[in-house]
Amino acid sequence: MTPAARAGDSVAAIDTPALVIDLDAMERNIARMAAFAAAQRLRLRPHAKTHKCAAIAALQLAAGAVGVCVQKLGEAEALAERGVNDIYLTNEIVDRAKLSRLAALASRITLSVAVDSALGIDRLAQALKGSRASVTVFVEIDVGHGRCGVAPAASGALAHQVVSHGMRFGGLQAYQGRAQHLRGDAERSAAIAHAVALVRAAQASITSAGIACPLVTGAGTGSFVHEAASGIYGELQAGSYIFMDRDYADNQPSAGAPLFEQALFVKTQVMSWGTSHVVLDAGHKAHAIDSGLPVVWGRDHAVANGGDEHTVLRRGPSGAELPALGETVWLVPGHCDPTVNLHDHFIGVRGGLDDGRVESVWAIDARGALR
C-alpha cells in the first residue's frame, strides 16, 4: 500500500486513516527508558513486536539497547534483513520447518530463543546439528501469566537438556504479561513479587542440576520498575513504552518510573456528520480494539465502535462541539502492538501534531509476520 504522506508534507496533508508517530515524543521515550536501564545497571532489550520496524530498532540500539526481542521467527527474519543483528525470539518453536529457518538465521545474526518442552529442545538441537550456527537458549517459566512456560521445578531438567545437547544456556525467560495491565501499582508490585519468588525457585532448580543461570530476562512497560527493583532480573524487555496507548495510560503510574508520552496516533477525519454523532473514516481495521476502544486525543468526545471501517463520536462530559465534516481527529489506540500490525507504514512527524512536518516514512518491515 502507498504511504499516506511523503517526507516534507505538512501534517494537514497526511491522508487518513494513517498511523502517525510524534517523533519528538518517541525519542524522549527511548532516551528515558535507556537512562532508566543504565542507572539501574540493567540490560535493555526492547520488544520489537511493538514496532516491527528496523529503523526504530536502530534508534533503540543507538540509545544503548543490547539487541531486540521478537515474538515470531518471521519478525526476526524481516528485521535481520534490514540490519538488526542481535535478536531474541521470546517464544517457543516446535515446528521442524521453522526450526530449519531458525538455524539458517542463526548463521547470519546473534540469535536467542525460548524453550519450554523437551520435544522443542530436541528438535532445536537437531535443526542446529550439522550447521555451524549456534543459538542461546532460555528456558521459559510461567511466572503467573498462565500461558507458555514450565513450572519452576521443571526448569533444571530443561536447562540440563539444553547443555547436554551442547547448546548455550542463556538463563530464564520470566515474563508476567498479566501484570502489565493491572491498574493499581500495588497490584502490579504484588504480581511481580510473586514472579520473583517463582524465578528464585527456578534458579534453585537449575543450580541443583549443576548449571549456572547467567540471566533472568522479562518485564513489560506496565511492570518493569518492579522487575528492575527485584535485584534478580538482569534484562528488561519492555516494548510499548516507545509509543504508549490508551490501555497503558489507564495504569496508575509506578513510583520511580520514567514519564512516557503518547507518541502513536491514528489520524482520521470525519466522513459523515449528524446532529447527535459524527463518523470517522477509521474503524478496527485501522486500530486494534482487543484492549478496548481508542480515545480522542485532546478532546473528551465519547467513542463508540463503528465497526471495521468507522468510529462513532458523540458529545462527551464537557459538551464540546463535535468536529465538522472533513475535520481531522487524532485517535489514541487502545493497544499499540496489534494496531501497528494493521498498517504498512509509520508516518513520523517532527514538531508536533498541530504544526509539524513529516520527517520519516518508515515501512513496518515485519507487519503480518505471523509465522
Added chain:
Amino acid sequence: MTPAARAGDSVAAIDTPALVIDLDAMERNIARMAAFAAAQRLRLRPHAKTHKCAAIAALQLAAGAVGVCVQKLGEAEALAERGVNDIYLTNEIVDRAKLSRLAALASRITLSVAVDSALGIDRLAQALKGSRASVTVFVEIDVGHGRCGVAPAASGALAHQVVSHGMRFGGLQAYQGRAQHLRGDAERSAAIAHAVALVRAAQASITSAGIACPLVTGAGTGSFVHEAASGIYGELQAGSYIFMDRDYADNQPSAGAPLFEQALFVKTQVMSWGTSHVVLDAGHKAHAIDSGLPVVWGRDHAVANGGDEHTVLRRGPSGAELPALGETVWLVPGHCDPTVNLHDHFIGVRGGLDDGRVESVWAIDARGALR
C-alpha cells in the same frame, strides 16, 4: 510475506498460522447465494470487503453477480487493478484528494459511490468536473444502524442535488448493519421491517422531489432473506456468506435461507503444552476478536484469549483430550472480514481439511487498503 504453502502441497505441509479456504465449501456458498438471488429476481452485488481478493470476486461475477461492493477507495483501486470492472463504494468520501482518485478510477471502470451530505455531493461533482468520468450516486439513509446516512426525509433534497450537478442518481443505499448479528430470526425480521418502512419514506421524499428512484441496495449475510422478501430492495450486498464465521453461525437460521458452510479457517499448531492447557501459535494478530473469540473446528475445547500471538485451549464439556505439542488445530474466526485483513494470502484447499491438497494461493489484493 511469503505464502504459507504452494499449490500442490498437502494440507499437513501448510505452515502455521495460515488463512485457509475450503474451496469446495466456498464454491457451494457462492453457487447457493447466486441461485437464491436469481430465484428472487434480485441483483447480487457481493461485498468484497470480506475477501479483498480479485480472484474470488471473479468467481462471484462468473456465478452471476452484477459487480462487487467495497468499503474503501483503496479497495476499489486494488481490485480494479486486478480486473474487477464494476465496483460500488458503499461508503462516503468527502476528502478532496480521495475524490480526485475516485474520479481517476471512474475513468477506467464502472463506479458507483454513496453520499450522505451536501458537502460530499458538491465536492464529488467538482472532482468529476472537467474529467469525462461519470459515477452513479446512491444516497445513503440510516435505516437503524445509527452510523452513516441521512434521515429518510432528507433524501429527496440530496437526490435533487445529485441530479442538479448532472450526476446519475442510482437510488438508495439502505444497509442495516446491526440487524446482521441479532440472534433471533424474528428480531432480524423486525429490524428489516423497520428499515423497509424507512426506505419507503425515503422513496416518497425522492418522488416528491420529482426524481425516480431506480434501485434500493443493501442487506447482509444475516438479514438478506428479509430484504429479499420486502419487494422493495432490488440488490443484495451480502459478503460474509462465502466464508461464514463463528458470529454468523451463532445466528438462528432464517426460513428460506440457503445453507452456507464454514469455508474459512486459521490453521494453527500447538506450540506449548501443559497438563491443564495448551497454547496455539496464533492470537489476535492472526484472527480478529471484535466479534468474540474463535472456536475450535470439530472439537469442543474451551478457547481463551492468549494475546497477540497465542490462543489458549482447555478441556471442554466433553472432556476430550487436548491436542499434543505440534498438532494441528483449525480455528473458526469470530469475524471473517477483519481476520482476512490480517493476512497476505489465502491458501485454498481442495478435497477437505483432512486429506486435501493446496490448489490456490491467492494474494489478498486489498489487504490493508484503509484509504
